[in-house]
Amino acid sequence: MGVVAISANKQEEIERFLYLEASYLDRPDLDNWIDLYTDEGTYWMPAIPDQKDPDNHISLFYDDRVIMEVRRRNFVHSAAASKDYDVRASHIISNIQVTDMDEETGDCTVTSNFHCWLYYNDKQTPYAGRYTHELISDGLSYKIQSKRVDIINCDATLNTIIIYI
Amino acid sequence: MSYTQKEIIDLVRPTKVHRKVYTDPEVFDLEMERLWAKTWIYIGHESQVQDKGSYITLNYGKVPVVMVRDTDMEVHVLHNRCGHKGVKLVDKACGKIPAFRCCYHGWRYRLDGKLLGVPYMESYEDTAFNKEDPQYSMQKLRSDSVRGFVFATMNADAPDLRTWMGGAADVMENLCDRAPDGEVEAAGGVLRYEHECNWKMFIENLNDMMHPMVVHRSVVECARDYIKTLPPDSPRLDEAEILLPFGASYEVMNDSITGFKYGHHYDGGKTSIHADYTLDPEYAAAMKSAYGEARMNEILSFNTHNTLYYPSLTIKSAIQNIRVVRPIAYNKTIIETWSFRLKGAPDSMLKKTLLYSRLINSNGSMVGPDDLTAYFRAQQGLESEASDWIEMHRHFGKDEVLTDRVIGKGTSDLDVRTQYTAWREYMTVAA
Numbered sequence: 001m002g003v004v005a006i007s008a009n010k011q012e013e014i015e016r017f018l019y020l021e022a023s024y025l026d027r028p029d030l031d032n033w034i035d036l037y038t039d040e041g042t043y044w045m046p047a048i049p050d051q052k053d054p055d056n057h058i059s060l061f062y063d064d065r066v067i068m069e070v071r072r073r074n075f076v077h078s079a080a081a082s083k084d085y086d087v088r089a090s091h092i093i094s095n096i097q098v099t100d101m102d103e104e105t106g107d108c109t110v111t112s113n114f115h116c117w118l119y120y121n122d123k124q125t126p127y128a129g130r131y132t133h134e135l136i137s138d139g140l141s142y143k144i145q146s147k148r149v150d151i152i153n154c155d156a157t158l159n160t161i162i163i164y165i
Numbered sequence: 166m167s168y169t170q171k172e173i174i175d176l177v178r179p180t181k182v183h184r185k186v187y188t189d190p191e192v193f194d195l196e197m198e199r200l201w202a203k204t205w206i207y208i209g210h211e212s213q214v215q216d217k218g219s220y221i222t223l224n225y226g227k228v229p230v231v232m233v234r235d236t237d238m239e240v241h242v243l244h245n246r247c248g249h250k251g252v253k254l255v256d257k258a259c260g261k262i263p264a265f266r267c268c269y270h271g272w273r274y275r276l277d278g279k280l281l282g283v284p285y286m287e288s289y290e291d292t293a294f295n296k297e298d299p300q301y302s303m304q305k306l307r308s309d310s311v312r313g314f315v316f317a318t319m320n321a322d323a324p325d326l327r328t329w330m331g332g333a334a335d336v337m338e339n340l341c342d343r344a345p346d347g348e349v350e351a352a353g354g355v356l357r358y359e360h361e362c363n364w365k366m367f368i369e370n371l372n373d374m375m376h377p378m379v380v381h382r383s384v385v386e387c388a389r390d391y392i393k394t395l396p397p398d399s400p401r402l403d404e405a406e407i408l409l410p411f412g413a414s415y416e417v418m419n420d421s422i423t424g425f426k427y428g429h430h431y432d433g434g435k436t437s438i439h440a441d442y443t444l445d446p447e448y449a450a451a452m453k454s455a456y457g458e459a460r461m462n463e464i465l466s467f468n469t470h471n472t473l474y475y476p477s478l479t480i481k482s483a484i485q486n487i488r489v490v491r492p493i494a495y496n497k498t499i500i501e502t503w504s505f506r507l508k509g510a511p512d513s514m515l516k517k518t519l520l521y522s523r524l525i526n527s528n529g530s531m532v533g534p535d536d537l538t539a540y541f542r543a544q545q546g547l548e549s550e551a552s553d554w555i556e557m558h559r560h561f562g563k564d565e566v567l568t569d570r571v572i573g574k575g576t577s578d579l580d581v582r583t584q585y586t587a588w589r590e591y592m593t594v595a596a
């Protein structure tokens with residue numbers, strides 16, 4: 001996928017939006033995070049590199065609105081034993097590139113590299129990889145139509161991934 | 166300390182088991198020697214090695230092995246070890262090769278493990294080294310399969326695979342019969358999930374019907390809460406169909422557990438947490454034309470939840486998902502989740518299997534991590550010497566003992582008692 005030349009303003013607008021999403025996941029604040037997604041929005045974490053689709057191969061996550069809504073509630077549910085532990089994250093996003101842009105609507109596809117350190121149950125775990133966001137523009141800001149999270153160790157033996165990365 | 170025969174026997178009583186079976190690294194080592202090496206261990210499915218030279222690698226207990234299809238299309242399970250200095254011959258999870266070739270000094274082996282070539286044989290002249298001596302070939306494990314599911318054992322005296330499975334084989338047959346073409350194939354890859362607990366904690370949970378309504382209450386309540394926000398005429402949700410039965414009552418979970426010799430068991434039969442899945446009309450049509458209505462109904466009404474082939478494999482015939490137990494240490498286990506395609510069924514069936522695996526078994530799910538939290542807390546809690554014993558009394562004395570099986574209530578501890586009866590038998594046979 002090539003990189004599309006866009007104005008510095010547009011680039012900044014998009015970056016600001018990605019940072020906002022990351023900041024909700026840092027806390028984590030899923031109630032505000034979910035509002036960044038369209039009603040058809042999806043969050044996908046493939047289980048192999050270059051995975052073609054989520055329907056014919058297992059994924060670590062493939063959440064539509066239904067699962068996001070359940071997860072948002074479950075994350076703070078007092079009876080979920082795995083959620084008894086504090087979860088804190090720190091995301092760094094870089095190499096943000098627009099790879100596709102619809103000039104008319106402003107909808108675009110954005111790729112970026114991320115490093116995320118996740119603290120959970122006395123352990124600190126690093127995740128690294130690449131995001132691919134499909135963003136829908138409403139003129140003022142964006143909504144996420146899909147987010148793909150390719151962690152570089154997606155096909156390794158992993159422990160619990162307690163929250164969206 | 167080293168365990169005497171009597172001390173091993175004493176770790177297991179009819180209704181209790183000593184905490185050391187989970188917390189002592191020495192017991193773990195003995196289990197690998199006496200139990201894992203002596204019984205049938207699940208290796209993989211034949212569909213994972215479809216072509217000549219296709220292989221998968223894994224550890225059998227602590228031993229690296231490779232399952233490979235040879236030039237005659239026969240499937241072998243071989244020690245993944247060079248006959249020269251012991252170097253592992255293949256080190257990818259899966260692949261395809263014309264022959265084995267060692268990365269160190271270049272010894273070559275046929276796909277059935279026989280040593281083919283040694284570079285610069287001249288240097289062995291006038292020595293006792295004989296390339297034809299079988300000790301220099303890759304060593305074969307005894308292996309056998311049921312409907313494509315391949316098992317291996319290091320025990321020449323183990324009973325044959327079908328005898329060992331006993332009546333628990335019915336569920337594996339049922340899983341395959343659910344395919345209109347009568348065959349399944351591994352599809353959609355694998356998830357590998359590290360568990361910081363003893364391997365037995367995972368398998369003892371499979372038919373623990375007293376835990377779902379407690380451990381999984383949160384996800385069930387959250388799903389219900391969300392569904393309440395939807396308009397009443399909203400379409401049926403596959404997610405709800407899968408998640409909500411985890412909140413079923415004690416009474417519903419009480420159908421039955423059936424235990425077998427060698428530690429196997431399944432729960433359900435008449436009904437299970439999978440029983441109320443909507444029947445895909447396209448799938449029903451394919452089944453009906455393959456089997457006729459009566460046989461189709463017979464196949465689909467055999468409704469089990471989890472079936473354990475003690476100690477390494479657990480399958481769900483109703484949703485075509487299996488989990489494989491790979492013990493690493495007394496307090497560390499890897500659980501693999503594999504999904505299966507029913508040959509001749511519409512793609513929607515695999516899609517639902519994968520949804521199930523994601524929602525229930527994935528590292529990122531809202532079900533598996535809550536189970537795991539209970540296991541690793543048990544692993545930690547059992548370090549306490551407050552009591553040496555873990556009880557397993559439920560329905561004790563009320564199980565119905567038949568010649569080839571034991572049947573009890575779904576909420577019975579007979580599954581765990583069945584496992585420990587087998588455990589004690591394996592562990593006390595002289596090594």
Ligand code: FES
Binds near residue numbers: 251
């Ligand atoms: S160790 Fe394999 S050829 Fe020498």
Ligand SMILES: [Fe+2]
Binds near residue numbers: 376381
């Ligand atoms: Fe569970």
